[in-house]
Amino acid sequence: MANANGYGVDELMAKLESIGAAYDEIANSVLKEVAPAAKSILQRAIPRSDKDKKHARDRVGISIKKYKKSNDKYLFVGPKGDFGYLFALEYGSLHQQARPFLSKVYRDAESQIFPMMGKSLEREYSKRMEGR
Numbered sequence: 001m002a003n004a005n006g007y008g009v010d011e012l013m014a015k016l017e018s019i020g021a022a023y024d025e026i027a028n029s030v031l032k033e034v035a036p037a038a039k040s041i042l043q044r045a046i047p048r049s050d051k052d053k054k055h056a057r058d059r060v061g062i063s064i065k066k067y068k069k070s071n072d073k074y075l076f077v078g079p080k081g082d083f084g085y086l087f088a089l090e091y092g093s094l095h096q097q098a099r100p101f102l103s104k105v106y107r108d109a110e111s112q113i114f115p116m117m118g119k120s121l122e123r124e125y126s127k128r129m130e131g132r
Helices: 009-020 025-045 085-091 101-127
Strands: 060-066 072-077
Touching: 009 025, 009 060, 009 101, 025 060, 025 101
Parallel strands: none
Antiparallel strands: 060 072
16 A cells, blocks of 8 residues: 555655664764854854954864763864853953853854754655655
8 A cells, every 4th residue: 555655654664764774874964064054153153353363263163973861963063272261251251241142143043054954854854765
């Protein structure tokens, strides 16, 4: 018996199982696709001084990491190196008022990156359902 997509139940179950088995590959593909946009959002938001020195904005890196307990993957986008002054900018210090920027970065990323991830995930699933 075939369903609306022309698959029999056994075929459909086999395709869904293969998608489940390819979870890591799919997650990596989706995260790699959205990483440049996430990096760009963060780079634009990091304040930069006029001083001639290393700036966090110029040293933003991307890595895919796993939570230890659940093994779920996530995309980490942030400055490489010691840029403790970002903490002082965000939360303030004895010598300066807080100038928060991370919550805006998160909102911008959430509104732009999550829809991109959804579309990328749909493409990955469609590709696998069609056998490509």
